[in-house]
Amino acid sequence: MARSAIRTKHQIVARVEAELLRHLRLRDGLSRVELARELQLAPSTAGIYVDRLLRDRFIVESHKAGREQGRPPTLLVPNPDGGRFVGVDFEARSILATVVDFSQQVVKQVRRAIREGDSVERILVRIEETIRTAIEGDQRPLLGIGVGVPGTIDPVEGIARGYDFIPGWKDVPLARRLSDEFKVPVYLENNIRSMAMAELWFGQGLGLRNFVCLGVRTGIGAGIVADGRLLRGEHGCAGEIGKWHVPGTSRGDASTVFRTLEDAASLPAILAAAESAMKTEMDFAALREAAAAGERKILPVLERAADFYGGAIHQLQLIFDPHRVILVGPLAELGSAFLDPLQEAVRRRSPGGHPEIVNSTLGQFSGAFGAAALALHQWQPAR
Amino acid sequence: MARSAIRTKHQIVARVEAELLRHLRLRDGLSRVELARELQLAPSTAGIYVDRLLRDRFIVESHKAGREQGRPPTLLVPNPDGGRFVGVDFEARSILATVVDFSQQVVKQVRRAIREGDSVERILVRIEETIRTAIEGDQRPLLGIGVGVPGTIDPVEGIARGYDFIPGWKDVPLARRLSDEFKVPVYLENNIRSMAMAELWFGQGLGLRNFVCLGVRTGIGAGIVADGRLLRGEHGCAGEIGKWHVPGTSRGDASTVFRTLEDAASLPAILAAAESAMKTEMDFAALREAAAAGERKILPVLERAADFYGGAIHQLQLIFDPHRVILVGPLAELGSAFLDPLQEAVRRRSPGGHPEIVNSTLGQFSGAFGAAALALHQWQPAR
DNA sequence: TTGACATATTTCGATTTCGAAATAACTATC
DNA sequence: GATAGTTATTTCGAAATCGAAATATGTCAA
Numbered sequence: 001m002a003r004s005a006i007r008t009k010h011q012i013v014a015r016v017e018a019e020l021l022r023h024l025r026l027r028d029g030l031s032r033v034e035l036a037r038e039l040q041l042a043p044s045t046a047g048i049y050v051d052r053l054l055r056d057r058f059i060v061e062s063h064k065a066g067r068e069q070g071r072p073p074t075l076l077v078p079n080p081d082g083g084r085f086v087g088v089d090f091e092a093r094s095i096l097a098t099v100v101d102f103s104q105q106v107v108k109q110v111r112r113a114i115r116e117g118d119s120v121e122r123i124l125v126r127i128e129e130t131i132r133t134a135i136e137g138d139q140r141p142l143l144g145i146g147v148g149v150p151g152t153i154d155p156v157e158g159i160a161r162g163y164d165f166i167p168g169w170k171d172v173p174l175a176r177r178l179s180d181e182f183k184v185p186v187y188l189e190n191n192i193r194s195m196a197m198a199e200l201w202f203g204q205g206l207g208l209r210n211f212v213c214l215g216v217r218t219g220i221g222a223g224i225v226a227d228g229r230l231l232r233g234e235h236g237c238a239g240e241i242g243k244w245h246v247p248g249t250s251r252g253d254a255s256t257v258f259r260t261l262e263d264a265a266s267l268p269a270i271l272a273a274a275e276s277a278m279k280t281e282m283d284f285a286a287l288r289e290a291a292a293a294g295e296r297k298i299l300p301v302l303e304r305a306a307d308f309y310g311g312a313i314h315q316l317q318l319i320f321d322p323h324r325v326i327l328v329g330p331l332a333e334l335g336s337a338f339l340d341p342l343q344e345a346v347r348r349r350s351p352g353g354h355p356e357i358v359n360s361t362l363g364q365f366s367g368a369f370g371a372a373a374l375a376l377h378q379w380q381p382a383r
Numbered sequence: 384m385a386r387s388a389i390r391t392k393h394q395i396v397a398r399v400e401a402e403l404l405r406h407l408r409l410r411d412g413l414s415r416v417e418l419a420r421e422l423q424l425a426p427s428t429a430g431i432y433v434d435r436l437l438r439d440r441f442i443v444e445s446h447k448a449g450r451e452q453g454r455p456p457t458l459l460v461p462n463p464d465g466g467r468f469v470g471v472d473f474e475a476r477s478i479l480a481t482v483v484d485f486s487q488q489v490v491k492q493v494r495r496a497i498r499e500g501d502s503v504e505r506i507l508v509r510i511e512e513t514i515r516t517a518i519e520g521d522q523r524p525l526l527g528i529g530v531g532v533p534g535t536i537d538p539v540e541g542i543a544r545g546y547d548f549i550p551g552w553k554d555v556p557l558a559r560r561l562s563d564e565f566k567v568p569v570y571l572e573n574n575i576r577s578m579a580m581a582e583l584w585f586g587q588g589l590g591l592r593n594f595v596c597l598g599v600r601t602g603i604g605a606g607i608v609a610d611g612r613l614l615r616g617e618h619g620c621a622g623e624i625g626k627w628h629v630p631g632t633s634r635g636d637a638s639t640v641f642r643t644l645e646d647a648a649s650l651p652a653i654l655a656a657a658e659s660a661m662k663t664e665m666d667f668a669a670l671r672e673a674a675a676a677g678e679r680k681i682l683p684v685l686e687r688a689a690d691f692y693g694g695a696i697h698q699l700q701l702i703f704d705p706h707r708v709i710l711v712g713p714l715a716e717l718g719s720a721f722l723d724p725l726q727e728a729v730r731r732r733s734p735g736g737h738p739e740i741v742n743s744t745l746g747q748f749s750g751a752f753g754a755a756a757l758a759l760h761q762w763q764p765a766r
Numbered sequence: 767t768t769g770a771c772a773t774a775t776t777t778c779g780a781t782t783t784c785g786a787a788a789t790a791a792c793t794a795t796c
Numbered sequence: 797g798a799t800a801g802t803t804a805t806t807t808c809g810a811a812a813t814c815g816a817a818a819t820a821t822g823t824c825a826a
Contacts, residue, residue: 009781009814033804042784047805064792070803071791210617222702226616231609233704234593234738238609240701245694245732247630258732311628318623319605319702321616349628349641355617392784392811416774425814430775447822453773454821 014380016041020049021058022377024078025104026201029062031073050076058082058102058381078103083141085379086131087372089148089191089365090114092165092218095127097134098368102143104376109365110134120168128181144184144379146371147174148191150219152237158188161236165218187375191215191367192239193230195328195360196223198370200230203362204326211324212316213360214309216331220262226320241316242266246308265308267330273301284330291337302334303341310345317346317355324356328366332359396432397763399424403432404441405760407461408487409584412445414456433459441465441485441764461486466524468762469514470755472531472574472748473497475548475601478510480517481751485526487759492748493517503551511564527567527762529754530557531574533602535620541571544619548601570758574598574750575622576613578711578743579606581753583613586745587709594707595699596743597692599714603645609703624699625649629691648691650713656684667713674720685717686724693728700729700738707739711749715742 016039023038024030030038036046053059054076062075082102089096095112112130114123127147135142151163158175175186189197196213199205205213205225213223220242224231231238242262263269267284274282277297278290290298313325331338339359346354360366399422406421407413413421419429436442437459445458465485472479476497482490495513497506510530518525534546541558558569572580579596582588588596588608596606603625607614614621625645646652650667657665660680661673673681696708714721722742729737743749 013782031804032806043805044785044807045783048783067792067803069793069801071805073804224702226609226614226621227612229610229612231703233609234706235704237704238702240704241698243701244698315624315627315698316702318626319607319621319699320614321618321620321623323617396812414774415776426775427777427815428813431813450773450822452771452823454775454823456774 016049017053017058018377018380020046020053021078024059024076025376029065029075029077031065031075033073035076053381056381080105081140083143084135084138085144085146085372085375086134086142087146087148087194087368087370087375088127088131089194089367089371090123090127091150091191092163095130096365096368097130098365098372099134099138100369100372100376101140102376104373106365106369107138108134109368120166120172123166123169124172124174124177128178131178131182142182142184144375145178145182145186146194146373146375146378147178147186147188148194148367148371149174149188150191152235152240153188153190154236155188155232158186160188163219185375185378187371187378189371189374190221190223190232190236190239191371192221192328193223193232194370194374195362195367196225196230196326196370197374198362198366199223199326199328199360200225201373202369203360203366204324204358208323210320210322211326211355212313212320212322213326213328214313214316216265216309216327216329217267220266222316224320224322226322241312244312244315246311261308261312265305270301270305270331273304274298277301288330288334291334294337299341302338303345306338306341307345309342310349313342313346313357314349314354317350322355324358326358326360328360328362335359399432400436400441401760401763403429403436404461407442407459408759412448412458412460414448414458416456418459436764439764463488464523466526467518467521468527468529468755468758469517469525470529470531470577470751470753470758471510471514472577472750472754473506473510474533474574475546478513479748479751480513481748481755482517482521483752483755483759484523485759487756489748489752490521491517492751503549503555506549506552507555507557507560511561514561514565525565525567527758528561528565528569529577529756529758529761530561530569530571531577531750531754532557532571533574535618535623536571536573537619538571538615541569543571546602568758568761570754570761572754572757573604573606573615573619573622574754575604575711576606576615577753577757578745578750579608579613579753580757581745581749582606582709582711582743583608584756585752586743586749587707587741591706593703593705594709594738595696595703595705596709596711597696597699599648599692599710599712600650603649605699607703607705609705624695627695627698629694644691644695648688653684653688653714656687657681660684671713671717674717677720682724685721686728689721689724690728692725693732696725696729696740697732697737700733705738707741709741709743711743711745718742 032046032050033043036043059076060079062077064072065075080101080103085100087098093114097110099107101107110130110133112126149160152161160172160174163169175188179186192215195215199213205211209228211225215221222239222241244261245258246261246264271282274287343357415429415433416426419426440462442459443462445460447455448458463484463486468483470481478495480493484490493513493516495509532543535544543555543557546552558571562569575598578598582596588594592611594608598604605622605624607622627644628641629644629647654665657670726740
């Protein structure tokens with residue numbers, strides 16, 4: 001999200017139009033008067049904007065909403081045929097893509113695997129294939145692409161700076177590559193942060209001004225929304241709590257090497273612990289089944305992991321004072337099997353009360369959805 | 384800082400006037416054209432605002448600045464006789480107040496002690512006395528009061544919610560009490576955050592968009608500026624890192640009670656450690672002298688404390704990705720005696736690089752100054 | 767001294783936005 | 797059905813802001 005320097009009147013108009021569309025999508029239809037209230041405009045001014053967007057067919061009038069009293073408002077919604085956006089979310093093992101129409105309805109979802117050992121170039125080709133598959137067979141114009149990228153990024157230059165779990169992934173000019181290929185604007189965001197955006201706009205963060213998204217997959221990261229804004233940090237590295245040090249024995253020389261949260265409790269670490277507890281090979285599906293079945297030997301594994309996250313959440317609570325903590329990623333799919341011990345671990349540390357802790361309900365495509373929404377919300381009508 | 388819903392044209396004009404004054408104070412004089420650039424206005428519009436403020440004598444034209452080429456700009460500065468603001472900063476042991484004039488120059492500084500055991504009412508009276516002493520003997524009108532309050536606050540209601548180190552300090556309606564007494568608007572802010580504001584506007588945070596102020600006195604807190612904005616949190620409790628758990632033995636039952644950063648390394652804890660190392664009574668002045676003299680037995684005490692803060696800064700770095708960490712409070716007055724081991728402790732944890740760590744240079748009154756600036760910047764000309 | 771440049775500021779008609787009042791569209795009640 | 801009450805939307809003159817051009821005020825070099 002570039003720190004846009006609003007300058008000319010035309011740019012201001014375009015920015016207000018984009019904001020207006022954003023609010024329509026967020027609230028699933030608003031009247032002119034409601035728009036005026038939300039955008040801090042006079043009703044007459046909102047009317048002018050609406051008329052212009054209606055004329056250009058970016059929005060359409062929907063049904064009239066019922067009211068107890070008074071003239072019923074005419075609800076306005078984005079025109080689904082205005083165009084499409086693609087959101088992509090990938091990390092070390094998989095690529096997820098989703099297509100949404102101009103009114104933010106999901107049109108299609110696609111998934112591809114990344115094999116261990118795939119080269120950076122190979123991964124880039126796979127991403128391009130995934131996008132092509134996602135957009136084929138629909139005539140509506142493609143207007144933008146959003147990508148949730150693992151690791152650190154430079155959102156202004158559109159470069160993926162680095163990610164530990166893909167060998168050779170460093171300074172990849174991802175935005176330029178995709179915009180050259182598909183001829184549309186491409187926006188990058190860290191993938192934990194794009195999940196946080198999805199939560200902010202459609203999920204458990206709806207209407208909240210302060211929450212933390214705790215994301216666990218191959219790596220561990222936090223997407224932080226403070227005062228309604230997503231934190232990025234000076235170099236786009238905010239939220240890298242996977243590298244937080246945790247108590248416990250370290251790998252290697254004890255005097256200088258610290259054990260990190262990712263060492264202790266990332267998804268691979270939990271699966272490894274589960275394997276040694278169950279004495280059999282475990283993938284995530286097996287872990288989920290074992291947890292759902294209430295398998296005895298799995299519970300201590302989850303409790304031990306939950307304790308690490310409990311410490312992290314306690315610290316996040318003190319530093320940010322969030323209203324809510326949202327768990328996203330596979331662990332959220334374990335339901336109360338993981339959430340209960342997690343809440344217990346936080347409670348043990350915070351006798352004076354703690355933020356709500358909830359599982360995300362958006363599912364695996366939340367990062368892709370957030371990335372698509374990012375592109376959507378950045379988009380402006382040409383003027 | 385109330386989340387102001389800008390509504391009427393009059394309010395917008397007043398808000399722009401306040402912003403204009405803020406920029407003049409921040410930059411110590413700007414021309415009409417520079418103001419237009421900074422406030423995203425057309426030069427002609429900036430001229431209209433300037434003319435109005437000149438007419439009302441809130442600003443005055445200063446000398447013409449030199450230029451290599453072109454017509455030299457006429458610099459504008461706030462009129463020092465526009466009025467005065469008081470900033471107060473207090474915690475468990477002392478009250479500091481500073482008076483600044485309309486151009487943000489410090490006019491007077493006052494300090495009072497709080498005795499251990501003073502009641503809440505007694506402390507409030509002492510604060511009122513301090514303000515009265517600060518403002519006496521100056522005819523210019525008092526326009527506002529800012530207060531840096533220890534612990535948690537409700538900035539909207541103007542109530543101090545609670546602070547561990549003053550017995551009985553809970554839900555104190557401080558803003559109303561002072562505004563009834565002095566008949567001016569009163570703004571509250573947590574005192575670590577008012578120090579962070581002082582750093583942001585006048586100190587080591589000038590021009591930075593992401594930094595953390597690490598404040599150590601009786602308690603320990605962090606003032607966090609992310610994306611140029613001060614974080615407050617959902618309940619105004621952001622930055623309470625003094626309650627972060629640190630490794631080490633705990634007080635009481637080891638299974639449920641955790642040791643906190645404040646237990647381990649607040650100023651009283653450091654003084655206690657110094658006393659047992661030096662086998663003599665130590666106050667902060669004695670500690671500073673011992674450190675300045677390079678006293679052998681003191682160094683391990685500082686190193687041990689620095690190690691705790693090193694861990695905290697490492698975590699802050701990962702979660703916020705700040706450009707800089709600013710140490711404020713007494714420990715900053717120890718110079719390199721504390722800063723060196725602190726930097727070493729952070730370096731040991733962050734092989735991949737870490738933010739700059741610097742001592743504040745604003746001195747003991749920085750919290751009071753920040754609070755005064757808060758009131759100043761909130762102030763708007765009546766329309 | 768004069769003219770070429772450069773930058774600051776003002777002028778002034780055009781555009782945008784506002785604010786208050788008028789009008790529209792609905793429900794409930796007589 | 798009329799009518800009152802209520803909220804949505806539009807109308808229209810006033811205020812704010814813009815943008816481009818004109819004007820002001822300095823430096824520098826011939």
